[in-house]
Amino acid sequence: MEAVKVFAPASVANVAVGYDVLGFAIEQPGDNIIIRKKGNKPLHFHSLHGVGKRVPRNIEKNTAGLAALKVLEALGEKDMPLEMELHKNMRFGTGLGSSAASAVAGAMAVNELFDRPFEKKDLLPFAVAGEELADGAWHADNVAPSLLGGMVLIRDNKTLDFKKIHVPQGLYVALIFPHVQVLTSDSRAVVSEIVSLQQLVSQTGNMGAFIAGMFTSDFELIRRSLKDHVIEPQRKHLIPYYEELKEIALSSDALGFNISGAGPTMFALCANNLVAEIICDKARAFLKSKYLESDVFVSRINMEGACRC
């Protein structure tokens, strides 16, 4: 292969019951990378596009670049002359795993260029290493779904032990991204390091029930269990009109509503497309009435994850 183009999608992490451990991929937006065997310089950026113009050009300081480099190192191909184009279509700080998508695209691009020496799942540690650069933490709840598609549970972030969770037919998500800035550092700082035993019992009960609901396509159980008594109460004040938007979603029959990643994007999981569309229409009108700019859109769960285009 002389050149390939890949795509890695955005993702929703911290899915209600699954703080730090549960995420799913969405269809759009996402990042594209084109990689070419060309010239005589080791891996470097030929060009950065879109939001990508704001990321470091230094390969080792760039999530996509570092993830790509890690794969090259593992293949013993670090010195291969390569140029990369990053087409970054997602803003940073939306809560939709922007840096994770770049890292996944970087790892994926090299693997495709070399005709898949690694299985897709084995790219996970390389992509997490890239993501760590942006995030400062070693965790995979955005990276794993962006890479593998579907909904992914990270049993243990340290060892990257993950399991793909069955996604019932018909599941859609409404995404509401108000154009406000929530600093990840703020979003982290408000979360207490201490929880009560009762919260633990309730969160594990809901987590178990949510996973059981997914595997048995039991939408009513998903609805009852898609709750977060721990993180949401501490973070919701960082997001304007959170309670109002949640009320709009739940009264329109969403299965659940929560903060995507560290916010400010919010997501409503829905049992079908129509419910998701209605929620988006209402949320869009509501935010417009508050003179707050926003992107509001519907997505299916992206079952494929990162792919060659």
Next chain:
Amino acid sequence: MEAVKVFAPASVANVAVGYDVLGFAIEQPGDNIIIRKKGNKPLHFHSLHGVGKRVPRNIEKNTAGLAALKVLEALGEKDMPLEMELHKNMRFGTGLGSSAASAVAGAMAVNELFDRPFEKKDLLPFAVAGEELADGAWHADNVAPSLLGGMVLIRDNKTLDFKKIHVPQGLYVALIFPHVQVLTSDSRAVVSEIVSLQQLVSQTGNMGAFIAGMFTSDFELIRRSLKDHVIEPQRKHLIPYYEELKEIALSSDALGFNISGAGPTMFALCANNLVAEIICDKARAFLKSKYLESDVFVSRINMEGACRC
């Protein structure tokens, strides 16, 4: 129906990742109840047998009696002349849900006598009301599996929202009951009301993975996730030779090892009968070498739960 006999099995609660929310039924031991339309006195005990000799004869102060009475009240048959025999084959304070089995048998007996006016699952609140008498708390993680069989997740104890969890073919359990007394009050007192966020993340990750492992018969995932970083470290010192017995079980290929309920019974979940038998043989020999009396036995997961005999 003039008379019926029912059986309700013992159960294992607090299954590692599922403190207060996850339990499963075993085949034996269990309690039997015979109930008869006879005489002219409302529900009363004709006789108490086995360990049952030590329980209150007053119907309203007895878990089996109270559960039976609650069902009779719901049927408007409180004054029907009835006599009950309780054959109690399980000691108290073993950690195998002895009082729960009695409560389930009581509710079940009345329902069978009246030709099943309630669906089995709808007996749950009556049995929990009986169990509450012995336990002082409204929870269903022993009652639900004893009644319904299999493995049951209680999403929420308050509303008794439960879900039956798929049990993979071949799952067996080794049970080790050393004849020592662990007071439930002691067992409760040692558990801290505070946990760390990290413990919450790790416990929800393991719970999600365990449930996913059960639904997909993924024994290796079950093995990796059947862990308890929260309760076990606080309680294990109450049980003699806990660490040694755990080492015996895990080195003999158990999927996981933990305290059953509030102890002192310990259980090892196993992927087949042979592993469970080997663990029992080794544990029996070990406890004998320590001059500690014990009951050590193998069970399948009891998929039927309470039944008419």
